Amino acid sequence: MALVPNGLARAAVRFKPAAFAGTFVALMMASLIVSACGILLETGLRASVAPTRYANAPVVAAADQTAHFVTGSGDSRSENSTPLPDRARVDASLVAAARAVPGVRTAVPDVTFPVRSGDRDVTAHGWGSTAFTGEQLTAGRAPHPGEVVLAAPGAAVGERTTLTTADGPREVRVSGTVRGSGAGPTAWFADSEAVRISGHPGRVDAVAVLPEAGVSTDTLTSRVAHAVGDRAKVYAGDDRSDAEGSSLAYAKELLTGLGGSFGGIAALTAVFTAAGTVALSVGQRAREYALLRAIGTTPRQIRRTIATETLLVAPLAGAVGLLPGIALATWWFGQLKVKGAIPRGVELSVSFIPLVAAVGVAVLSALGAGYLAARRPSRIKPGQALSEASVERFPLGWIRTPLGVAAAAGGAVFAGFAASNTGEDAANAALGVVMLFMLAVALLGPLVARGCAALFGLPLRGAGAPAALAAANSRTNARRLASAITPIVLAMAFSSVLVFLHTSEDRAAADQQRAGITADHIVGRPGGLTPGELARAADAKGVTSAVGVLKTSLLVPVGSGGDRWLQSASAQGITGTAADLAAVQDLKVESGALSLGRGEIAVDRTLADAARVGTGDRVDVRLPDGTEASPKIVATYARGLGLAEVTLPAADLKGHVTSSFATEIWTGGGSADALAGLGTLSDREDYATARDRDRELNAWANTTMAAVLGGFAAVAAVNTLVMTVLDRRRELGTLRLIGSTRRQVMRMVRWEALLVAGAGIVIGSAIALATLIPMMKGLTGESPYIPPLVYGSFVGGTLLLGLLSTTLPARAALKGTR
Numbered sequence: 130m131a132l133v134p135n136g137l138a139r140a141a142v143r144f145k146p147a148a149f150a151g152t153f154v155a156l157m158m159a160s161l162i163v164s165a166c167g168i169l170l171e172t173g174l175r176a177s178v179a180p181t182r183y184a185n186a187p188v189v190a191a192a193d194q195t196a197h198f199v200t201g202s203g204d205s206r207s208e209n210s211t212p213l214p215d216r217a218r219v220d221a222s223l224v225a226a227a228r229a230v231p232g233v234r235t236a237v238p239d240v241t242f243p244v245r246s247g248d249r250d251v252t253a254h255g256w257g258s259t260a261f262t263g264e265q266l267t268a269g270r271a272p273h274p275g276e277v278v279l280a281a282p283g284a285a286v287g288e289r290t291t292l293t294t295a296d297g298p299r300e301v302r303v304s305g306t307v308r309g310s311g312a313g314p315t316a317w318f319a320d321s322e323a324v325r326i327s328g329h330p331g332r333v334d335a336v337a338v339l340p341e342a343g344v345s346t347d348t349l350t351s352r353v354a355h356a357v358g359d360r361a362k363v364y365a366g367d368d369r370s371d372a373e374g375s376s377l378a379y380a381k382e383l384l385t386g387l388g389g390s391f392g393g394i395a396a397l398t399a400v401f402t403a404a405g406t407v408a409l410s411v412g413q414r415a416r417e418y419a420l421l422r423a424i425g426t427t428p429r430q431i432r433r434t435i436a437t438e439t440l441l442v443a444p445l446a447g448a449v450g451l452l453p454g455i456a457l458a459t460w461w462f463g464q465l466k467v468k469g470a471i472p473r474g475v476e477l478s479v480s481f482i483p484l485v486a487a488v489g490v491a492v493l494s495a496l497g498a499g500y501l502a503a504r505r506p507s508r509i510k511p512g513q514a515l516s517e518a519s520v521e522r523f524p525l526g527w528i529r530t531p532l533g534v535a536a537a538a539g540g541a542v543f544a545g546f547a548a549s550n551t552g553e554d555a556a557n558a559a560l561g562v563v564m565l566f567m568l569a570v571a572l573l574g575p576l577v578a579r580g581c582a583a584l585f586g587l588p589l590r591g592a593g594a595p596a597a598l599a600a601a602n603s604r605t606n607a608r609r610l611a612s613a614i615t616p617i618v619l620a621m622a623f624s625s626v627l628v629f630l631h632t633s634e635d636r637a638a639a640d641q642q643r644a645g646i647t648a649d650h651i652v653g654r655p656g657g658l659t660p661g662e663l664a665r666a667a668d669a670k671g672v673t674s675a676v677g678v679l680k681t682s683l684l685v686p687v688g689s690g691g692d693r694w695l696q697s698a699s700a701q702g703i704t705g706t707a708a709d710l711a712a713v714q715d716l717k718v719e720s721g722a723l724s725l726g727r728g729e730i731a732v733d734r735t736l737a738d739a740a741r742v743g744t745g746d747r748v749d750v751r752l753p754d755g756t757e758a759s760p761k762i763v764a765t766y767a768r769g770l771g772l773a774e775v776t777l778p779a780a781d782l783k784g785h786v787t788s789s790f791a792t793e794i795w796t797g798g799g800s801a802d803a804l805a806g807l808g809t810l811s812d813r814e815d816y817a818t819a820r821d822r823d824r825e826l827n828a829w830a831n832t833t834m835a836a837v838l839g840g841f842a843a844v845a846a847v848n849t850l851v852m853t854v855l856d857r858r859r860e861l862g863t864l865r866l867i868g869s870t871r872r873q874v875m876r877m878v879r880w881e882a883l884l885v886a887g888a889g890i891v892i893g894s895a896i897a898l899a900t901l902i903p904m905m906k907g908l909t910g911e912s913p914y915i916p917p918l919v920y921g922s923f924v925g926g927t928l929l930l931g932l933l934s935t936t937l938p939a940r941a942a943l944k945g946t947r
Contacts, residue, residue: 153446154848155406156495158841159399160450160487161457165837166395167483168458170388173381178474180369183337186237186261187346188353190227190361191335191372192217196684196751198695211695212378214682215753215786218332219361221324227336230352232344235260237337238320242327243656243788245293250656251281251314253294255323261337264317269305274322276304281314292316293659295328295789328789335372336361370474380471387461391834394564396490398623398838402616402845406852432500439495447491451484461833468826533572540565540899547903563626563900570618570892578611581888595876613849613885614892617927620842621893624923626900627835629915631828633905634770636914641771646813648713648795654808657790662807663704672799674712676705677791679779684751687739695751698736701772702779704791713795714772720744721764723776730760731776733769735910737762750775752785770909843930850885850934854878854942861942871943878939879932886931890924 183189194217195210227236237257244253254262256271256278269286272278277292284290284306291300307315318326324333340349346365354363364372371377421431462477543561570577652658652666658677667675679702684695703710707725716723716731721744723731730748732740742748747759760777769775783789794807801810864874901913 152406152495153442153449155402155845156443156446156491157450158844159396159402159494160447160491161454162399162837162841163392163396163490164451164454164483164487165457165461166388166392167486168388168455168477168479169384169461170392171480171483172458172462172475172478173384173386173388175478176377176381176384176475177367178370178377178472179367180373181474182239182241182262182373183335183364183369185263186337186369187340187365188338188349189335189364189369189372190219190223190338190353190357191364192219192755193362194371194375195378196695196755198686198693200693209694211684211697212375212382213751213753213755214375214684214697216334216374217755218329218334219336221331221333223336223357223361224333226356227338227353230338230349230356232341232349232352234339234341237261237339238324238333239335239337240323240327240329240333241787242295242323242329243790244316245656245659245790246281246290246314246316249281249314251292251316252312253292253316253318253323253327255320256317257320258337259317260339264307264310266305267308269303272304272317272319272322274319275301276319277301278305278307278317279303279314280307280309281316282309293661294326295783296326297660299326328786329784376472377475380465380475383465383470384462387830387834395834395838395841398619399841402619402842406612406845406849435499436496439499440492443492443495444488447488450491451487454484454487455479457837464829464833468829470826529572530576533569533576536565536572537569540569544899544903547907562903563622563896566896566899567619567622570896571615575611577892578614578888581614581884581892592880595873596880613846613853614889616842616846616849617886617889617931618893618896620839620846621890621923621927622896622900623842624835624839625894625897625915625920627831627838628919629897629901629913630904631831632916632919633901633911633913634909635828637905637909637911638771641768642816643771643813645715645717645768645772646713646816647715648797648813650796650799650801650804651811651813651816652794652796652804652808653792653811657788657792658794658808659790660704663791663794666794666796666799666804666807669796669799669803671803672796674705674709674797676703676709676713676795677779678703678793678795679782679786679789680773680792681753681782681786683753683775684755685736685740685775686749687736687741689741696736696739698733698774699769700753700775700777700782702777702782704779709797710776712797715768716766716772716776717768718764718766721762723764723766725778726763727778727781728760729763729777731764731766732762733774734765734767735908736769736774737765752782754785756785767910843926846889847930847934850882850931851938854935854938861939865943874943875936875939878935882931882935883928885935886928889931890927 180186180189195212198209198211200207200209221238224236224238227233230236235257237260238255239258240253240255242253244251259265264280266278269278277290279290284303286303286305288303289300290303291298293299301318307317309315317323324330338349338353340346350363350365357363362372421434458479459477462471465471466473466475540562543565547562652662660677663675663677666672669675681700681702682697683700685698686693687696688694703725705725707723710725711723718731719734721731730750732742732748737743737748740748742762744762744765747761749757749759752758758781760781766776779789779791796804804810861874861878864877865871898913905911905913
């Protein structure tokens with residue numbers, strides 16, 4: 130007798146596969162989402178890239194390219210790491226310390242900085258770096274102070290040329306030439322001079338350490354680490370790529386964020402939806418379980434039967450979802466590479482860990498959902514089981530209902546908190562709103578469905594017999610209606626939040642740019658603009674004001690209490706007076722007065738609120754290279770999203786960025802002809818429509834996440850609707866037997882589909898608005914912007930999916946009737 134439940138389960142799957150098709154699809158999709166996000170997360174954790182510049186330097190001493198922020202102490206101590214916006218550097222005295230280490234053949238100070246030769250952008254280094262990069266002289270000799278070796282077309286030994294560095298133009302003699310490598314014009318100065326003119330005197334990018342013959346890399350690493358102590362970090366192996374900049378750290382942060390944060394939400398959503406589908410499948414077979422109970426099957430046997438059915442379907446469904454999951458992760462990773470968010474050398478990491486986890490999640494979700502759904506049919510008396518199989522019961526669950534009410538109350542509390550706060554606190558609280566309200570809808574599904582049926586059913590009662598019957602069906606079968614509404618709400622809410630978050634930020638930034646840019650012309654060039662070019666712009670005919678704008682980012686501590694972290698903030702370093710800046714930018718100062726004195730800073734109001742500082746306070750920031758500073762806030766303004774969140778003198782930034790050349794020159798007055806030849810020229814309209822690369826990447830990421838999550842929810846909705854319609858073959862056939870025409874039955878089904886889709890759209894939109902309004906108030910101070918065409922496409926797509934998912938299976942169910 131012990132084997133009977135297993136036999137029943139195998140027979141059910143074998144002879145009624147359609148009953149398990151919906152469960153199979155839901156579990157397969159859950160496995161797809163979990164495996165894809167797991168692969169991205171694992172890649173972020175394991176990502177490495179072979180060094181390029183330091184490939185032939187076995188050991189490199191350089192600064193840590195991440196900023197560490199510590200909060201709390203003792204058991205409550207926590208540390209957050211954030212990649213630096215620019216390269217961190219070490220003291221040049223470490224070169225002598227490294228050279229004195231036993232077993233070291235030489236230690237080379239490595240610096241990389243931009244210079245200008247006429248209109249050409251040139252990359253400059255110290256000549257000593259050729260010991261590990263391998264360039265060879267084709268003519269001449271190594272440079273002495275006041276000399277340079279060039280890899281540039283037309284360079285000749287002995288000629289004199291003018292190169293513009295951070296210190297200004299200087300005339301140097303060409304002492305030698307090197308064959309070009311295809312990386313563009315390159316210049317090499319004497320090591321001592323390169324350090325002095327790089328813009329960071331007394332500091333170097335790294336110290337490349339080369340060993341004597343017979344000295345192993347491990348031994349050299351240990352000795353160098355002991356010699357430099359805590360003044361630098363020692364890199365060897367693939368870790369040397371970390372010394373080349375923060376690009377890998379940014380990529381790892383992005384991938385772990387996608388795989389972890391978004392992956393966690395997506396996985397929970399997938400698991401929850403799959404579990405709901407399993408519960409629906411079990412509930413649809415209540416009549417079978419009632420008959421089994423009536424003929425003497427024990428509760429334990431019922432539970433074993435459902436568990437065995439799950440084990441027969443879930444592992445296969447989970448395994449089938451792995452290949453499309455790998456394909457999704459591969460496509461997503463490839464797109465991020467194409468967009469420059471991930472270094473070319475990083476490869477996708479696919480191991481058994483996320484794949485096994487995905488199958489395990491599918492199996493455990495199915496088992497858990499099956500066990501919970503089997504509790505009542507396995508426990509009630511046989512007679513009661515038969516009666517409940519005929520008419521849907523509607524008692525309020527003593528576990529689900531309190532949890533659902535608590536989730537709804539929590540969502541309301543979070544919404545109120547988000548509305549009364551600003552900055553990241555408001556945004557973080559708003560994320561809790563959508564999750565809690567979604568959880569409330571899922572837990573209170575039957576109650577919500579009955580309310581929707583009563584509300585939306587009112588206009589249907591006067592729309593003819595099919596519409597009235599659709600309304601009555603929806604009120605009577607609240608559980609079936611709830612299972613169909615929940616995934617539609619999910620798709621609508623998450624897709625709307627992700628997409629309209631981007632459109633709202635983009636609209637606010639564009640509005641601030643249009644209002645804030647008062648310059649007549651903006652000049653830019655990829656390699657930056659020299660002080661001489663700024664002077665030429667200021668002296669051009671008709672120009673009344675000209676400022677140089679050096680664009681970069683700072684790290685600012687935000688949050689409150691023990692929950693604080695470093696947030697990247699866009700910054701502009703200004704060369705010019707406050708009056709000149711006011712002539713080309715209207716930052717909309719709200720407090721204080723804008724000035725550009727050394728050690729002073731102006732901050733966007735939203736950022737100041739998030740950092741808990743105001744005018745007159747000193748704010749602890751990390752400059753682009755990680756140097757700590759505490760400038761005084763002299764003003765707060767309102768247009769940081771469209772212009773820059775931080776404004777400060779360029780002089781406070783120039784020693785902390787790789788290139789101290791101005792990114793752009795903003796001018797008031799003048800003409801395009803007068804400014805021609807300085808670089809790419811834009812007027813205020815052209816510049817306002819230009820999209821920032823980071824913003825464009827964020828927009829693409831949000832749209833992709835909305836497509837992944839919304840697509841999954843849409844498939845789940847279609848799957849659920851098809852399951853509910855196919856389960857009603859007997860009901861639809863009965864309607865035909867009592868005289869209803871096929872047209873009347875199909876009209877009833879279509880009305881039901883519109884009721885389900887309409888309820889899902891309204892509830893999903895309400896949850897999205899409850900999330901977006903406080904979130905955007907905190908992030909931009911404005912209301913969310915919802916493009917009518919985009920929202921209309923969401924609504925239209927949802928209605929179309931609902932109609933197709935019900936009418937097509939209904940037609941199939943009625944095919945054999947007359």
